[in-house]
Each structure stands twice: as structure tokens, then as C-alpha cells.
Amino acid sequence: MYLSLRLTRLILVWFSVCSLFGGLFTQADAARVDSLEAALQKAKTSSEEAELLLSLGDLIASDDPDKALQYGRRLLRLETKNAPSYGLAYAYRLLGDVFITKGITDSSIYYHAKLDTLLTELPDDPDKAQMQFLVKRNLATVYNQSGRDQTAIALLYESLAIPGISSYDSITSYNTLGNAFFEMSRYDESIATFQRVLEYARREEDKKLEAMALVNSTMSLDALGRYDLSEEYLLSAIAIIREINEPVGLVYGLRNLAFLYSVTDRKQKARDTMWAAIQQSIDINNLGMQVSIIGSSLSLQDSSMAKAPQLVAMALTFLQPGQQNIRDNKISLHPTLAHYFSRTKEYESAIHHAKEGLLMMNEIGVDSTMDYLFLVENLATAQQQTGRYREAAANFRNAKEMYKAIKEKNDEAAFAQTAASMELAENRLSRERAEAAVALEKQASAANTRLFGLAAIGAAIILGILVWAYLRSRRDARHLSTQKALVDQSLSEKEVLLREIHHRVKNNLQIISALLQKQARRSESEDLKEMIRDGQERIQSMALIHENLYRSEQLSGVSIKQYLRDLTDSVSKSQGTGKVAVDLQVEDEHLDLDTAIPLGLILNELITNAYKYAFPDNRRGAITVEFEKRSDGQHLLRVSDDGVGLPSDYEIRQRNSLGLNLVKGLVGQLEGSIDWIKLESGTSVAIQF
Structure with missing residues (x-):
């Protein structure tokens, strides 16, 4: 039940992005879309095309987010040519809003962050403050959805704090703020914030806003156990919704009342x-709403209820291929069905829907929440019941590790409670022993019998503890062995990847050097050829670093002796005539990249x-x-020659x-x-560092 309730809450937050009591996509809206698309086909200028794309995207974002996404990307391609501009800002805003509707939080954050940065570069405009406000509020909504409530x-x-925003805009931020407080279990602050709304x-x-504030307040009231006030708020909200004829709001109001x-x-x-809410959603004929309400209703049913098979059949119909489901529908239904089928012991169906639900939750970035953990445990239990013990054990271990991080404080409290229980048990055992001692004085035979019984119980307890400890140690040893194998495999894969990166960097630097060589051949200027050759040698000094790294046993640094030998050989082949000998006196030592690269460039020069x-x-x-590490920890690089010496104009040169x-x-x-x-x-030349 807890899993279903929390998943339903997740979907409810997403629906609130576009307003809990938002209107439906009407026939008039469809006609307007057709008109705008016809005008788009005839658009003659890029500015006219951009305005039509933005209007179409905003109009269909909630009803057909995939098509809205196509309009947004087309607008982005069109406006990128004019960047930076307010047209590009509108493209970012549309894409960010569409990804909110689709539940893809990372993409939504990406485009809203780009919009936030772009607005700082644009000149002042009457719409600028409003856009700055919207981008921060929408980013907060996304962070709230993905569990990052403090950032929200x-x-x-x-x-x-943005100047010039309207009172209504401020209130919409307070509404989202109340949701964030609720997600952080700061229920009193959540109630106070919604009271302000x-x-x-x-x-x-504003009747619509009043109903929304009443419904949102009930979530924290329920959490605090104030059910009477919560019911009063919900009944008042439903009465207002009926008064203003908001069918969507009525569905969600009835759903929340059913949960209460x-x-x-x-x-x-x-x-x-809940059944009344379902009938209302069917009358409205809104797919997303029907899916959400049916999922909620299943959480209140079991196989003995008359309507349960009918609800399951409706839910499975929505998941059939060919249904125009958005991601939110699947996130709502798969976990709910997994939970339902586990209760009815249809474990194969439970496994299927649990896996689909986990996949969806991974995609939207809620893979580290309590909802995700409960679904993992649901999957593991079903796998265990069907004999898939290895898979079940792996999932139980994953859940255990995640629980350890998420519920550390709860574990500490449970430990304290266990310790207290053990102390009480010890006191009770001491009292029983004292009573047995008194009984011994009165009746020897009865005392001997009781003593024997206590000894047998004690032996059984000790034996049980020893068996439990042995089994626990074996399980922990297997777990540690598995984890070690995974860590070793991960390290091996990362080492191979790092070697491949160094190899590719070295190859790319050699390609750059070859391109410079090709350019030099086409020039008749000796000075230019000399400059290009100098540049090639500097590139080669860096390429040698990466070549030594991917060939080395250690990836944390390079052998300076081997590197300097390769570098001097390379420079000698490029510059030498065979009449100048190079004597290398270098102590072997490993240096990291931040030291080796500038050192190689210095030696090359x-x-x-x-x-x-x-x-x-x-x-x-x-x-x-010469290269050595001195006793004080400093390194010394000395390059000497027996040539003509420094010229008289050395300082000028x-x-x-x-x-x-x-x-x-x-x-x-x-x-x-x-x-x-x-x-x-x-x-x-002596260099110390």
C-alpha cells in the first residue's frame, strides 16, 4: 500500500506542473492546431515560422509532448543561427517545459539551465524578468520531482526575489515551495505555505486556486495524522470544484478523498x-488521467474484490502496444500492477511489471528513492518465489545497500530499541531465576525440573544464536566475495578505458603533427617551415607522455627516465647531424601528468x-x-652543453x-x-621545482 500511495504522489506532482485543475485539449484547440499547421506550411519568413512553431509547441505540449518536442527542436535549429537572441531563449523554454511533461528531468534541467545562462547575456526587455522568474520556478519544479528538494x-x-513579478506569479512559487517542504517531511512549513496561497x-x-491550495494542504495534514481537518479541506475543495465545473479537478479530489x-x-x-473517480475520468476521456486513477484504485483493491479483475484488465489495455501512452502512464501502472500481482501470487506478472517500472524510474532519475527500493524488494520477492534465487539475492543485496544509506537514522533508532528490549529480557530472566531459587527451598523436585527446563531453553537459544551467526557469516562472506569481484572487474574496465584514451590522445597529437608537416611542405618560406617544425616537436613531447602512459604498468604517472630518453632521442633525430652527442643522467622516478608535460616541453625547448x-x-x-630528486624534496633539471656559450645580446633574445x-x-x-x-x-641551465 505504501508503495502505491507514494508512486501515486509522484504522478500527482507531475500533473501539478500544468496545474492540478488544468483544462483538457478541446475540439477548439484541435481546430486551432490545424489552422496553425496550415499557416506554418505557408510561412515565408523565418520570424513568422518561429512564432508559429512556438505557438504550436505551447498549445500541444501537455496533450502530445512528442510532437511538441519536434516543434521545439525545429525552433531551436532555426534560432541557433541568430544566437544569442530572445528567439533562442523561447526555444530553450519550450524544450525545457516539454521535457517536464515527459518526465525526463535531466533534459529539462539542461535546457532550463541554458536558458538561465542565456538570459544574463541578453539586453533588457519587458519579458526578461518574467522569463527569469519562470526558468527558476520551473527548474525548482523539476528538482522537486527528482527528489532534490533543498535545491528546489x-x-x-x-x-x-526577482523584482517586478506579479502577486499571482509569487503565489505559484509558494505553491511549489509547499510541495518541496512536503517532500522533505517539513509538514508544518508546508501547511503554513499552502495557507498563504x-x-x-x-x-x-480565485476559486480554482483556492481548491488547489486546499487539496495540497491535505497531504501534510494526513502525514501529521490530522485526518478530520484533512477531510474537511477535501470536501470543501470538491464542493468548489463542482461549483466551477472543473471535471479534471473533481477526479483528483475524489481520488485523494478515497485515499483518506x-x-x-x-x-x-x-x-x-475511487470507483466514482474512475467513472468521472472515463466520462472526460483523458488517457493520462484514466491511467493515474486506475492505478490508484488498484492500490485499494485485492483479488477478492469484485471490481479488481475489471481494473486489472483496464490497466493492461492501457499498456498494450499501439496505445499512445506517455512515460507518466507507464510509471504509474507498472509498479502498481507489480504490487497487485505480488499480493495475488501471480509472480511472473509481478516480475514483468516490476522490471518495466524500474526501467521507467531509472530513465526519469528516481533510482535512489524509497519508492525505487520498495519496487526492487517487490521484484526480489517475486524472483525468490519463482526459484530465481541468484537474481533475488542480488536484488536483495542492492536494496540492502541503498536502505543503509537512506535509512541510517532509522537503523540507529531501531538498534537502540532492540538494545532496550534485550535489557528488559535480561531483567525478566534474572527475576525468573530468583523465583526459581525461592522455589528450590520449598520444593526440591519441582525446582530441579524447572532448572532443567531453563537449561534446555538456554541451550536451545545458544544453539540457535550459533547457527544464525554461522549462516550470517557465510552469507556475508559470499556477499563480500561478489562485491570484490565486481570492484576488480570495474577497475580492470576503467584501466582499459584509460589506456585507450591515452592511446587516442597520442594518435590525435600525431595527426596534428602530420597535418602541420603537410602544411609546411606547401610553403616556400623557410622561417615558416622552421616555426612549424618547432611546433611539431612541442606536440611530439606531449604525445610521448601519452604513449608512455598507455604502455606503462602504472597509469597514475610516467617513468621520467624512459620519457626523457624517448624525448631526447626524438629531438636528436629531428635536429641533430650526428656530431652532437646527448648524455642522459636521469634518476628513475614516476611523475604525474601535471608535472611531466611541462617538464617535457621545457626539456624540448x-x-x-x-x-x-x-x-x-x-x-x-x-x-x-641531468635530473634528480634532492634530499629537500625539490627536483633539479640541468641541461648543459660545451658549445659557444651565451651570446652578448642574450637578455634581448x-x-x-x-x-x-x-x-x-x-x-x-x-x-x-x-x-x-x-x-x-x-x-x-638549471631548473629547480
């Missing part, structure tokens, strides 16, 4: 009231610079590369050289220092 509350307070509705004589009767043990009255300027006229010489400026910037990134040292024969 923060956004609602932001919407109320109710006072506004009565002051403005059920909670207060008026079962037959609950079923009769220094070796290239030595080849270019230290050995003019193709003279012979040697370059020495240093300021004008891209390579040397790059070296200085990379040393700064490593939070290090650089020293240029003139030797008797050649130059030495």
Missing part, C-alpha cells in the same frame, strides 16, 4: 469513492635551443641532461624568443626557478 527551495526563494486565493476570489478513507480504515467507502645556437657551423659537441618565454612560463607553472649559467666552454 533555494531556487524558489531566488524566484521570489489559500488566503491569497480567497482574497482574490483508506488510511482511516473506511475501506468500502474508499473503494466506492632547451635541447632544441642548444642544437640551434650552441654548435654553429656544424661543429662537434655534447649536451648533458630572451625577451623576444617564443621558446625561452615558453620555458619561463612553464617553470612558473611548476612553481620553480631557472638559472642561466655561463661556463668556460658552453652554457648550463
Whole structure:
């Protein structure tokens, strides 16, 4: 029962997005859609097309969200060409609203967030404040649906702080705020918030809003056990709904009243009231409403009730292929049917509908709620009853882990209650033993018999505890073994994926290098070719990092000795003539990417610079590369050559050289220092970091 009631509450929140007592899609609306579509076919300008697409999308969003989604995406393609613009803002708003209706929370959040960002870039406009208000309120509605109520509350307070919004808009935010408080079990605050909406509705004589506030208030009143006031509110709301002739509101008012009767043990009255709601929904001929009400009614039935088979048949009809069901209908019916079939021991049907319900709930992002857990347990129980013990055990374990996180405080309270019960049991046992001791003095034979009985009971209890502990330890060991295997498999998969990423990055960098080489061949400028070659060498230094990583046993860093050896070999092949020897004196150490990449770029620049300027006229010489980790934890990189040494205009060159400026910037990134040292024969560059 609890599962069905909470799932029904989830659907109710979604229906409230477009107003609990919203109107139906009438024949007049259908005629207007036909007229707008005909005009769209004849649209001559992009602005005319955009206005028609927006009007069509808004008109059919609640009745045919899939088609509204097509209009929204077409509008988005049209307005992207003019970005940023208010046309693009309207496209984002339409798509976000349609995804709310479809129950796809992640997509709705995505487009509303893009709209929120876009509005900060657009110039002031009479509609800007209203759009800023709507985007925050709608985002709050989506977060409320997906269980992120604290975020929803923060956004609602932001919407109320926007200047220039109307009193009615403020009240709509307070209405959503009341729902968020209810979802967080802050029932007193929820009631106070809905009371504010109710006072506004009565002051403005808004009957529809008054009925909505009364119905919404009853949810928190029920949670607090204030059933008399809740019933009074519901009966008043139903009277108002009949007065203003709102058939949709009447259906939901009757449905909520039926649940109240059920909670207060008026079962037959609950079923009769729910059946009246079903008949009303059939008269209205609204598919989504019929599905919701039939699902709600099934939660109040069992197989012994006369109307139960008829309700099941109606529910299964709605799930047949070819029915134009939106996602909300399936979310409402599958879990309810799974729960019903479990009660009637039709376990195969229960398993089918439980799996379909879990799939739907995964898609809308409610896979970490109590509703989801109850459905997992329902599935596991049905699997256990049909002999699928391995699947059942896996689902029970998953539910157990999720319960551990969600109900930690409840578990602590249960533990305290258990401890208290054990203490009472111990006191009772001590008292019985004292009474037995007194009885021993009066009647020895009776005392011996009682003592024997107590010993037998104690032995049985101890044996039972030992057997339970043994079985529990075996089950926990199997669980730990399974979890370890899953973790090992996950780590292996992630390691393979990370190696593939490094491999692809290295290949992409080589492609970039090849493209630069191809471009250089088509140029007759030697200076340009030299600049491109320098760029290729810098790219190669980064590619070597990723090559070493995907070939390495460790993915957390690279072997600096192997990397510097590969790098110096690569630069030597590119720059050397065979007359300059490179001596590598490097301690083996693993460095992470954030250190290895700038270090490789620095070494590339220094070796290239030595080849270019230290050995003019193709003279012979040697370059020495040293790398070590000092006792104070600092690293030292020294590049020395025995060439012609630093030129007299070194300071000027240093300021004008891209390579040397790059070296200085990379040393700064490593939070290090650089020293240029003139030797008797050649130059030495020492870098500490």
C-alpha cells in the first residue's frame, strides 16, 4: 500500500506542473492546431515560422509532448543561427517545459539551465524578468520531482526575489515551495505555505486556486495524522470544484478523498469513492488521467474484490502496444500492477511489471528513492518465489545497500530499541531465576525440573544464536566475495578505458603533427617551415607522455627516465647531424601528468635551443641532461652543453624568443626557478621545482 500511495504522489506532482485543475485539449484547440499547421506550411519568413512553431509547441505540449518536442527542436535549429537572441531563449523554454511533461528531468534541467545562462547575456526587455522568474520556478519544479528538494527551495526563494513579478506569479512559487517542504517531511512549513496561497486565493476570489491550495494542504495534514481537518479541506475543495465545473479537478479530489478513507480504515467507502473517480475520468476521456486513477484504485483493491479483475484488465489495455501512452502512464501502472500481482501470487506478472517500472524510474532519475527500493524488494520477492534465487539475492543485496544509506537514522533508532528490549529480557530472566531459587527451598523436585527446563531453553537459544551467526557469516562472506569481484572487474574496465584514451590522445597529437608537416611542405618560406617544425616537436613531447602512459604498468604517472630518453632521442633525430652527442643522467622516478608535460616541453625547448645556437657551423659537441630528486624534496633539471656559450645580446633574445618565454612560463607553472649559467666552454641551465 505504501508503495502505491507514494508512486501515486509522484504522478500527482507531475500533473501539478500544468496545474492540478488544468483544462483538457478541446475540439477548439484541435481546430486551432490545424489552422496553425496550415499557416506554418505557408510561412515565408523565418520570424513568422518561429512564432508559429512556438505557438504550436505551447498549445500541444501537455496533450502530445512528442510532437511538441519536434516543434521545439525545429525552433531551436532555426534560432541557433541568430544566437544569442530572445528567439533562442523561447526555444530553450519550450524544450525545457516539454521535457517536464515527459518526465525526463535531466533534459529539462539542461535546457532550463541554458536558458538561465542565456538570459544574463541578453539586453533588457519587458519579458526578461518574467522569463527569469519562470526558468527558476520551473527548474525548482523539476528538482522537486527528482527528489532534490533543498535545491528546489533555494531556487524558489531566488524566484521570489526577482523584482517586478506579479502577486499571482509569487503565489505559484509558494505553491511549489509547499510541495518541496512536503517532500522533505517539513509538514508544518508546508501547511503554513499552502495557507498563504489559500488566503491569497480567497482574497482574490480565485476559486480554482483556492481548491488547489486546499487539496495540497491535505497531504501534510494526513502525514501529521490530522485526518478530520484533512477531510474537511477535501470536501470543501470538491464542493468548489463542482461549483466551477472543473471535471479534471473533481477526479483528483475524489481520488485523494478515497485515499483518506483508506488510511482511516473506511475501506468500502474508499473503494466506492475511487470507483466514482474512475467513472468521472472515463466520462472526460483523458488517457493520462484514466491511467493515474486506475492505478490508484488498484492500490485499494485485492483479488477478492469484485471490481479488481475489471481494473486489472483496464490497466493492461492501457499498456498494450499501439496505445499512445506517455512515460507518466507507464510509471504509474507498472509498479502498481507489480504490487497487485505480488499480493495475488501471480509472480511472473509481478516480475514483468516490476522490471518495466524500474526501467521507467531509472530513465526519469528516481533510482535512489524509497519508492525505487520498495519496487526492487517487490521484484526480489517475486524472483525468490519463482526459484530465481541468484537474481533475488542480488536484488536483495542492492536494496540492502541503498536502505543503509537512506535509512541510517532509522537503523540507529531501531538498534537502540532492540538494545532496550534485550535489557528488559535480561531483567525478566534474572527475576525468573530468583523465583526459581525461592522455589528450590520449598520444593526440591519441582525446582530441579524447572532448572532443567531453563537449561534446555538456554541451550536451545545458544544453539540457535550459533547457527544464525554461522549462516550470517557465510552469507556475508559470499556477499563480500561478489562485491570484490565486481570492484576488480570495474577497475580492470576503467584501466582499459584509460589506456585507450591515452592511446587516442597520442594518435590525435600525431595527426596534428602530420597535418602541420603537410602544411609546411606547401610553403616556400623557410622561417615558416622552421616555426612549424618547432611546433611539431612541442606536440611530439606531449604525445610521448601519452604513449608512455598507455604502455606503462602504472597509469597514475610516467617513468621520467624512459620519457626523457624517448624525448631526447626524438629531438636528436629531428635536429641533430650526428656530431652532437646527448648524455642522459636521469634518476628513475614516476611523475604525474601535471608535472611531466611541462617538464617535457621545457626539456624540448632547451635541447632544441642548444642544437640551434650552441654548435654553429656544424661543429662537434655534447649536451648533458641531468635530473634528480634532492634530499629537500625539490627536483633539479640541468641541461648543459660545451658549445659557444651565451651570446652578448642574450637578455634581448630572451625577451623576444617564443621558446625561452615558453620555458619561463612553464617553470612558473611548476612553481620553480631557472638559472642561466655561463661556463668556460658552453652554457648550463638549471631548473629547480
